[in-house]
Each structure stands twice: as C-alpha cells, then as structure tokens.
Amino acid sequence: MSAPNSLRCLLRPSAAVPRQIAAATWTPSPWIAPFSTTPGAGKAGTTPKKNVPKPKAAAPRGVGMNPTGKKQSMKKFKKAQGAKTAKPPLPGERKAMRKRIQLSNNNALPVEGLAELEPGTMLNPKNIGTMAALPGAMQDNLRSLEAFKATQFWPMFRQPATLIRSETVDLMNRMQSAASKKETLRLVVTGERITGKSLLLLQSMAYGLQNDWVVINIPEAQELTTACTEYAPIPDTDPVQYMQNNYCLKMIQAIRKANASVLSKITTAYSHPELPQNIPINSTLLALANAAKEPESAWVVFQALWKELMRKGAARPPVLFTLDGLPHIMKVSDYRSPAFELIHSQDLALVRLFSDVLSGATSLPNGGAVLAATTRGNAPRSPSMDLALAQREAEQAGTELPKPEPYFKGYDLRSEEVLKTVSVMKLKGLSKVEARGLMEYWAASGIFRATVDEKAVAAKWALSAGVVGEMERVNLLTMHP
Template sequence: MASVAKCSRRLLSRSTTGTSQILPIRTKTASLAASLHTIRPIPTQRPVSVIFTATSSFSTSAAPRAKTAQHVRAGKQTQVSRKKKKFAPRGKPISPGERKAYRKRIVLSNNNALVVPGLEELAQPDATAASAGRIMALPDVVVDQLRAIEAFKPTQNFNLFRRPSLLVRSETAALAERLQRQVLHEKKTLRAVIDGERLAGKSTMLQQAMAHGFLNGFLVFHVPEGHELTTACTEYVAVSGSDPVQYIQPNYTHHLLLATLAANGELLGKFKTAQAHDQLANPVAAGSTLLDLINSAKEPDHAWPVFQALMAELLDAKTTLPRPPVLFTIDGLAHLMRISDYRNTAYERIHAHDLVLVRFLADALGGATRFPHGAAILAATTYGNVPNNPTMDLVLAQRRAEQTAAAEAEVEAGPDATSSNKPKQDPYFRGYDERVAAAMRTVEVLSLKGVSKTETRALLEYWAASGVLRQRVDERAVLSSWTLSGNGVVGELERSLLLSLQV
C-alpha cells in the first residue's frame, strides 16, 4: 500500500519549473497479491526421497505414485496393529509321556470294594479239575511276579475288586494238569496256540498259566505284546557276518532279561552254570549261578550274548546239574508271523523271522528247538489289534480240522472221517508265507470259547459279594446273563454288568 500511495503523489506533483510534465506510461504491474507474494520469504522444503521410475510420455501412473511418495517418511515402516488374543491360564502343562502312563497304568486293587468272605488263595495243587468253576485269589508274591513281567493289561477290570482273583475254568484246569504232568514230570515240550473269539479270555488264560508256572518252579519268559517286536518301535542292529542278514534288538532283549530277572530272581539263584562264559563282555566263571549270568548284561549291547549263554545252559542235554522247566508265553502271535516294519539297507521290509529273538521264539513254537529238561511254549492270538495274516489263519484252521478228525477217529472207526473238511490253500493267491506255515504246522490249537453256566454263576456271585453287582443272583439272572453275553463270553459279560459302573 505504501508503494501505491507514493506513485499517485508523483503523478499529481508539479515540476519545479511550474509546468506540468506528463510521465511516461509504465508497464502494468503485478497484482497486489503477487506483489505481496514476492515480498514474502519463500519457505524451504525438506528433501523428499522420490522414487524415479522409467515411465513413458503417456503414462498415467507417475502422478499418483509421486503424490503417494510425498507422504512416506524415509526409514519408517507402516505397521498394522492387531488385537492379540488373550489366553486363559490352564494350569500346569502335561508332562511328556504323562498321557501314555495314565493310559497304560495298572491298578490291581480297590479299597472301596468289599472283602469277599471265604475267598481262597491259589496254591500249588489248586489248578486241577477239582477246582474248576471256582474263584481263586492270587497270592501277593505271584502278583508281584506277574507285574514284573507285565502280565497284566490295562483293559482288565482288577481295579473294581479288593484283590486280583481269577476264575479257574475247565480249560485252565486241563492246561495246568498238562503242565504238571507232561512238562514238570515227564520233561516233554508242550507247544500250543490259544485261539478263540474276541474277549474270550485268552490273555487271562496266559496269566493263569504263568501263575501256575511261578507256583511250580518254572522259569517264566513273557512277551507281553507281539507288536513291540515287529512294528519298528525299538532299535535293531545287523549281525556282522550273517548270511542272510540277521538283526538283533538289543534294547528289547535287555528289557526282557531284566523283567525275567525281577520275576524269577529267587529261582535263578538256585541253579549253577555248567561251563564258563569267557566270551561275554563281563565273563562268568563256571559254577556261578544263573542269576549272576543274567546280571552280567550291564548294557543293551551285552544282552543278546547273555541271552544265548542262558539258553545254552538251559538247553544243555549233557549236563548233570539240575535245570528248571521253562515256560515261554507270547501274547499277540500274529505280529510275529508276518513281514515286519523294519527296513534293511536297500529299504526293503525285513521278515520277522530274520530278527534273531523272533526267530528263536518261532523255532521254539514250531518244534525246531529241543528242550531236554521240559518246556512249554504258549502263544495267544488277538483280534483287537491284528494285521492281516492269511497264512496263520489257514494253518490254524487246518490244525483245528486235524484235531477234530483225530478226536473223532478215537471214537469212531475211520481216521479219514473228516479229512475232506480240512481247508486248503487258494491256488490263485500268492500271499502265503512258507516260513510262517513251517513254524506253525505242528502246533496244538486250544480253542477257547465261553464259560459254562456254572462258571457264570461263580462269577456273578463273586461280583455280588464284592459289592459291584447290585442285583439278585438266581437261575434266571444267570441264564439271562449267559445268553446275552454270547453263550458265556467273559468280556461281553463284563461289558454288560461291570463296565457301566466305571466313571
């Protein structure tokens, strides 16, 4: 405004000579706002990092990119914040292996159950035909021995009663009588497979055989689960120089020796070794006890040589030293009669009989191993967790047909009365295993069925006396329970009357 007023005074002012003088026309000045803008200081802009991209003359993306780039601060990254989910505290976490330990725990007593009056303990002469159909309690010493060799199973219902007790069935009494007569006195070898439908009590019958063995001085070896040997769940090592290649399972063999030692320690201390075993990592002198021989297996790598030395002492027919009869029990036989899940160096599956421990058990069951001091090899089939094994099923069916024909031949004349009923191989099927058939071709099949009505009544009376069964036990209740359980299948009987009480 000051400059404008000054210009107007100069136009109206007179010259000093007294004459007016017309000033020359000036160019049009800028607007007032422009003038003020020229006077105002220009602010300095901060340097902006501009990303130059090669764009064509007709590109329409350069302008939006440049406009967007002006609002991005150098060295700053945009971060999208999300609301984090809050976790409620759930207490102490589960330890490794805690669920498996809870699932596999063994409970053998219940202090809330009633004491059964008049319950007798199983003694040495009790497992005979005279005691069939009775409930017998297991002695505490035998319970500890059975627990040491893992004879009990988590699915059995011993946790409902005051103490573990077993029903002496007619099949159990017959088996105990044969163990007493053939094995203990006549020094023969009994090789049998306990077969039957699901929940028929096959594992319980093995327990009764082991209890009878402990009471009568047998050296008991037990394989609690056959699948632990063939499902590639334990370590294996190839035997150097073997052709075909054989494999050792050192950890499982060591565990088997320790379990046998815990259950038969007192018996092993009574027998001496006939020869010195200097080839072992911990040498054992002649005249030492069999207990010292097993104790020499300090590490899993020493287990298989010690097992071989122990079997050499037990199978020595020339020794004059006393030797105990041997009892081998195997639960889950089908897993030992197949191709295992182990792999060789060519990534081919290994046959179960190429594992040296499984091969020893198969030879003992098939009769290839001689036991001069008496032995019993009992194996039980299972149908809860079983692989497809057509060879074993066919051989068992053939053996049952042969035993039926032999039984009928004793009653009737004509040994070939039922030979036409013997199953034969399917000529169009190539899945039969000759090694499995050779191991089971001469075994005896003990078919296990349901219990009788008398044995059913003994079970119901024992359950009622223990306070578990809350109903009247009479002929009507016994007949209905026996019929509904599939003619006395023990597992189905427990399902219908006992398992509904578990919480």
C-alpha cells in the first residue's frame, strides 16, 4: 500500500460514528489556525463556493411580489374600462366652442321700456347712466367684426344692450368733431383690468356703423405677432416687410360683411391692374372687396381698397380703425426672418399700416379715428409703451413727465415713436349714477333679485370700487352660465 493511501485510511475510520457523538467528542486542535491565507479555489481537494444570487430590483409601480417570489401585476384587479364610443372633435371644433358668442337668452325677462341705440344716442349727455339695446342688423355687423368677447356677460340677457358712460359720450363727441373737421382722432384707451376697454371699442364701432363710417377692426392683436398665421416677405421693400395673407383675407371678408351698405355706394377712382381680376373704374368698392377670393391675392386687394378709401374728396366716408391688445404690437414678434432673426412687430405690413395711422405718419384725408385699447389679462410686458402712455397722461394733466430709468436697456425706440403724440383716455370705475342704471337693468332682466335702492347701490359700488367687471362678479357671479 502506498503512503498516501495509508494516511487516508487513518483519517477515515472504518466504522461510522454517530453524528451527535462526533460533534460532542471532537475538540479543535489548538495547533490549527482558524483562518487560511491561501485562496479557497487554490487549495487542493476543495470545491469553489456557489454563486450567491444578487438581490432583485424593486418591482415597478403597480406590480407586486407574491409569496413565491414572482412578479404579480395589479392590472387584473383594476376595473375594466368600457370601449370608447364617443366621436373625437373635428379640427377646430374646440376653438369654435371656446370662442362661441351667444347674444340672447330666452329665459331672461324682456326689459320693458328699453330703447334701441340710435345715431345720436351716445352723443347726448342726458343719456349717461342709461342702457340702450343694440339693433338686430347692428348685431350681425358687430359679430362680423368680432367686436363681442366670449368673456362678456351677453348670454344672460334677452338681447344685448350697452351702458352709456360719461367716457362714451366724450369719445363719441370727439369722433364726430374729427369727422366734421376732416381730422384724425388718434386715441389709446387704457385702464386696469375689466374696466370696460373692449366694450368702449364696441360702442365706437356701433357709432361708426350707424353713421355710415367704414369700420375696420383687429379684434386680437396677438394673432398678428405670436407666429400663429402664415407670413411671407413683400418683394422690393427696404427694410423687408412681411405680409400675412390668410389674416388679410379674413379681415377683408369682415370689412365686406360689416360695411356692405356703405361700400356699395362708393365707386372706384383708380385702375388696379395688379388685381387678379379686372375691376374697371367706377365699380363699387364692394366689388373690389369681392375680388379677394384666395389668400395669395388678399394683400394686393387690401392695398387697393385702402388706396381707394384714402382718396381725398370724391364723397369718401370717414374711416374708423380699431385694435384691441396694443401691447402685443409694441414689441418684437415671434416671427423669424430667413436668417432666423426675430422680426419686429413694426416690420409686419398690417401692424405697420395701423402704427402709421396711430402715430400720425399717415393721416385720414376724409376724417375719422384710429383707436387702440390696452389689455392687462394676457399682455406681454412693454416698458416703452407704459412709459410713453404715462408721459402722455402727464402732459394732458399738466404735471411733470416721468423719466426713463437710466440703467435699463429694455426700451424700444420704435414703439416710443408710435405713441409720441397720441391722446390717452384712462377708464376708471363707474359713478353711482351709472352703477344704479346698470343694476336696475339687471333687476329688470330677472337676474338681480334684490331691491335696487340707494343702500344696495352704495354697498355694491363700494365693494367693487366702481369697476364694471367687479360689479358683474359681485352681482352675477353665481348666475354665470
């Protein structure tokens, strides 16, 4: 027997020793080290340790672990959803619903003794504090011009009516004076939120339509500057200007619908060979406006129509040009040039046309007015506009002019030039006489149920500080549809 086998026999006893006895009688030798400096895999006669499983990652949300260690989804415990059978909205349907204008409510009571608006109603100071209903034909024309706002309280009454304020009488008399003297009234309507700036523009448009003016309106100036409509450079312009054909076509259609009775009485005095169709001399301006059928020709037709309206004499009517949202055109627009540089709002052709009339660079030869209203709800910050309007107010009041901040570099000189010589009308709260007339109209319509007396008027007027929008919130908020 070899030596290794002999040693192995000594280590392995021939008879099996019970496990508990061996564990009880065996004692470790004091000469055996409790550790070894040799790797276990390198020892002869030993086996490598088994791989220890790694800890599993945390289960994702909604997936649990059952007792067997398998992933368990919670989907089978969720309530089954039925099949979607609703028809998705068509393109533009949501926007149309959001901008929908409702001007009547059959559930409201008819107001007895409510007089309709006439051409001279808003000129008489005796009518301050009274309500006047808008005639049906005028409602269609104002709707075409987008003079109504979806945030106004028109759906709560039997028919739309407007409150004649002291500012209304003042503005209409100034418009009449400018038309009679063949001058141009250049005015900016400003004020805090919900003080009635847009409604004052509506009243001016109503006055212009009833007195045979040509009314042009830009209802939301942000549609011209927020890069939401198509644009293209105008050839042979230095600096380069940009036309917005789709918006131009929409504007011409609104002008044609709202001013059809006036445009059908005026004939053309120039030949316009650049038009897509032949419009001979002595054709009506309504026929000229009808030549705009495609966006590609809209800007050319608008230029021809504007040229005809700007012809001095020849029985041309006064022109009213209004814009709501003045801060949007007093800054750099969101459009980009071919070099990917931002385009200033004054380089957009329609904005440039309005700004030239507002600044006085272009006058209305047959008289008229250009009105712009500021907005405080979604308006961008325009330090140049705020400074210019504050300076114009100080000039009108005869006080010291506010000065620009010496270390501020955010002023826009082009915007300041537009507002350098304009007039400013700042709207404030209603007087108690005007507030009482408005509350009596609400009570006659069945909306305001309390008794309208001096105590109630004083309480509501003090609570709202006379602001017309706040009065509507105080009295009609719970009745808003």
